[in-house]
Amino acid sequence: MPQKKKSRKPVKSGRSASPQKTPRPRQSVKVLLAALFLLGFLIASLVLLSHLRETLRPAPATAPPTAPAPLLTTPEIPEPSGVSREDLLDDVRVEVESALWRSGIAPEQIRMTSEVGLVLYEIRGDLPSQEILDDWARRVQKLADPLRLVADPGGRQVEILWEQGPWFRLRFSAPQIAAPSAPQITAPRTGGGRVAIIMDDLGRDPQAARELLALDVPVTFAILPGESHAARVAEMAHRGGREVMIHIPMEPQSYPATNPGDDALLLAQSPEEIRRRFRGFLAQVPYAAGGNNHMGSRFTEDRPQMEVVLEEMKAAGLFFVDSLTSGRSVAYTEARRLGLPAAVRDRFLDNVQEVDAIAREIRKLAQLAQSRGSAVGICHPHAQTLAALRREQGYFRQLGVEVVPVSQLLQR
Template sequence: MAKKSKKTTKRSGKASGLGGWRLFHTVLVVLGVLILIVAAIGLYEPLQKWLAPAPPPLQVAPIPRAEARPPAAKVLRAEIEHELERWGVPRAGLRSLPEGTPGYQVAADYPGQARCSDLAVRLSALSPVVRVERDVENGRVMVYWRERTLFQLHFLPPKPSRPGKVRVAIIVDDLGRDLAVAERLLAIKAALTFSILPGEAHAHEVAVRAHRRGREVLIHLPMEPEGFPEVNPGADALLVAQNLQDVRIRYNSYRQRVPYAVGGNNHMGSRYTADRAAMQRILELLHEDGLFFIDSRTTPNSVAMDEARALGLAVAGRDLFLDNEADVAKITAQINKLAKLAQRRGQAIGICHPHPETVTALARVVPQLRRHGIEIVAVSALLEGSGGR
């Protein structure tokens, strides 16, 4: 009996051991199923997105380029009004032009080139193809988009000058190369202004002869142009990269080569006159010597007159080039245009060069100007705000 009982005990122990393993196995299966269920739930949405068909590509309307259309009229008008306020023109000084003509009649004097350049920079932020042009003869500033007129500013007509007070200054640039040409110009009985390039062979002699014959002498200051060095203003030109000491050395050499100079104007200089720091350097030296500056306006971006005013330096700007085309008839027409401008404004400044055609035109036209009450004066008589020297 005892042996049987021992066998029974062994079997029951074996059974309980098998039952434990089965329970453990069941628990593992259940946990595995639960894990699979949780994983399936987590992967359902990503799988659904992965298996779903791709959506059609988003259709984005092309953004029009800034220059594809003109700026909105209201925005353009507001920017122009803000710029006019900066010039000191209040809203009360603006009157709309007749219906159909976008623009203002402005109760202010006609602006200089520097102010128009500031307006152009402001409006270029609206569209890079907006441009500002001066119509000096008609007293207008025009705003264009491509070839379309967007806006006009009509300024007050100048006060009529007193009889005998219509004055014109004519500067002859690039002198000093040819003594014979200088003599032909000195033979014209008029107060032409002689602007002499300091690097020319006969610069000193032309300055001496002009002074002895009562003509005003300027230094034709060679300055760095756009396109330098391919466009060359001369071996001793003023360059934007030069410091004050470099500029002083060159300026002093100009003074020695061109005696009797009372002022200067720029030869080329489209880059130099647009650089504020560069212009400050040369204008300070002119100011130290009591000389004035005439801006030849070889670029619409010139800051020369603004910087001269800031220094308290006497200054003026060129109104017309007279001989862009070396043709006697066309030069004559430009001189007459300068005279009409002077009759409207009381004074005007023209610049020309010692071409044979120019000398011929001047010799013919200057006597006629005098007969019409227009006085040819040295340019120092027309300096801004000076009333002459």
């Protein structure tokens, strides 16, 4: 009998039995290409982001504008021993402007600008004489040894140098505006000197007057005529042997936003009204020997209106001190033209109402008087100012500087 053939089950190939173990060649290529594409895309994205970041970053030339530099840019000089550059810059500026005023140059003849590391003065007036320049050079050098004053008469120019570099430059151009004859300038002192300190805005509080009278320095009282205790404070000052002035309220540049007082002198007023108001000031401040302006940055720039006030002061036998609240003030020039004894403020002592800051200004005032012979400072009856004056009153004696009533420092 024929044997039956055994049926064989088909055997699956290894490829069919385990397809995940060995990928097909075509599928491997696709995976590789996909990975390369993804990598290329990431690289291109990073490059694009970097480019956008550089594009959006503001260039230095188009950076937002910074705040304008202050008018007096501090030159790049070595730090002087014992004094900051800013303080020395301020000391030289005060010496420059004070010397110009006392040489017959009126404030309105001076225009100040600033370049990088250089303060420039354009002056409508004649170059001072060689004698005055020599005296001025000695005073400048006393402020700091590396400072030098060099004059070029042919070029009508004066420079103040720090070592070899120019720091201040003064250019003179004629003709000079008519001004009173230049007061005689005495030789600088190695010691001594005289200071006048004017306390403005008095008359509001008798207690401030009592504290001033307790000081060992004869501060000059400048009393606001419209204050409730004006006459009483004037009486207290007179009994205490202090000089009395009228602190004359005048229109400021910021008027009417800033009010100088109900009875202040304004440019819009007629000469008759100005005279009437000033005579009222005289009645409110007894024992007044002179006056200075309260505010008045606009009024003191007006020659005709200042002439009206100064004529009234001359008729009353008063002197005038220009508080110099404006660099374009004509008040001092007009006073001298009319024959009034007059002076100009050199330093404000309490623009910064901190005891230490005011004390530094008091010392600078004393040193200024010591170097050139005299100086006038103005301050206000703040508690910090009174504290600084109490603390520094002995410094004047230590320096050999005498504090005097302002009437002793007038140009006559």
